[in-house]
Amino acid sequence: MKIDPKKPADLSAQIAQAIRDAIVSGRLIVDERLPSEAELADQFHVSRPTVREALKRLAAQSLIRTQRGASGGAFVNRLSFEDAYSQQITTSTLLLSMNAVSFDTACEARYALERACAPLAAVRRTPDHLATMRAEIFRQAQPGLTDEAFCASDVAFHRALVDGAGNPVLSYQLAGAVEAMQPLMNMITFSARSREEIIALHSQIADALEENDAPAVDTALVALEAYTRQLACNVAERHRKPA
Amino acid sequence: MKIDPKKPADLSAQIAQAIRDAIVSGRLIVDERLPSEAELADQFHVSRPTVREALKRLAAQSLIRTQRGASGGAFVNRLSFEDAYSQQITTSTLLLSMNAVSFDTACEARYALERACAPLAAVRRTPDHLATMRAEIFRQAQPGLTDEAFCASDVAFHRALVDGAGNPVLSYQLAGAVEAMQPLMNMITFSARSREEIIALHSQIADALEENDAPAVDTALVALEAYTRQLACNVAERHRKPA
DNA sequence: ATTTTTTATTTGTCTGACATTTAAAAGTCT
């Protein structure tokens, strides 16, 4: 593991990259202990603060974890799906907000991905998934629910749908898309009428999944996408002439 | 922006989280300059190295960038799609390798996502996308191509397909799935016969896209998924009885 | 044998210093 002494600045970035490469390439395996900070400082011919900055970079990506005390140190971290979820949600959220992706583009992507899960979910969904979806539908029908709470329940419903596909990779990929859209969804004001409509479509989806009817799930998802985009369009309309 | 002085350890993590929250919530906007390290150290009542560790964490997530010199400092970074791509590829790759996701699971996820792009790509693909795909197909047919080069070309082909959907959010989501699978794909030895088969299916896909024939794209993708899984299955077979 | 104490190791944090980069201010010359 070497770093280029010619490149002047950002030694900590180079060291982080060297260690990252070692992890990605498998030269450092899960739960293996890295040398202590002092040893790393010697190896790379830098000071301990510089090594520490490099390690913090890796910790921010959940590539390593650290423990204090004797026989402590930095260990290669087994990246959990949870860690990956939360990282992706942060990244996706920022990407959507900072790059000013249009609601339509985000919505299209989200429902395209969800429709990809539908056929699998129709086959593999467990009673547990169905129960979660029914519970969220029930919650969405509660009067006096705030728009934020309604959106949160919507997210939970769709996560259950995605998880129903029984493919953790899909769940991981979709977590970002679904959750990152929540801030955009929160801008929509859900009238009692529109909530009814959404709940009806959610029920259609749950029913179709219960009966393992993939085409029906797809139909309902298409309708839900169209309705969501229409709601968003109305919001934009209202913003244009706010009188 | 406050940090909890009760929590004993990992001040840098707390500070990083505080700044991260400020960025995600929009209190710090793109290209805004953060206070200097010395000022941040004062504000949070910590030393400069601690602040620096926090900033390096954020830099590792591409949330900030730093500039040296007068009027330099740390600036909120506009997260580019490129940054997000590469981060997700790293995360996805590690997730697949560390969690020992089966080839089938990864393959299923990847093709489910690609099929989600197909209908959009059939409508929106540009001559440019088609040209890229044709070029990759041509490259794949070259004799003497290594398995790694064949895989790389395969990835490029599928990226063109995904990009053809004209939805940057989908491209971003799928970059991880497609690229992260490359190490797994590299384990497959592609015989001349199997390459022919794959190239034929790639051509089918390109033809169908050219004719805006979404169902045909779907059919070819289904066939390609089945064939890929069969190849992987043969590899597993050979590994079981290596004589 | 069990419990307690000590000790060594390692990360977490602080202080202070110097090097390097960079833009702006000051100075100089035409």
Place this chain on the structure above:
DNA sequence: AGACTTTTAAATGTCAGACAAATAAAAAAT
């Protein structure tokens, strides 16, 4: 005055050394 050069100040990058706190293993005491 205007263009060029030099100086200066501010900021990050790096280093050295120190102490605090946590923790597990070794040593000691019961």
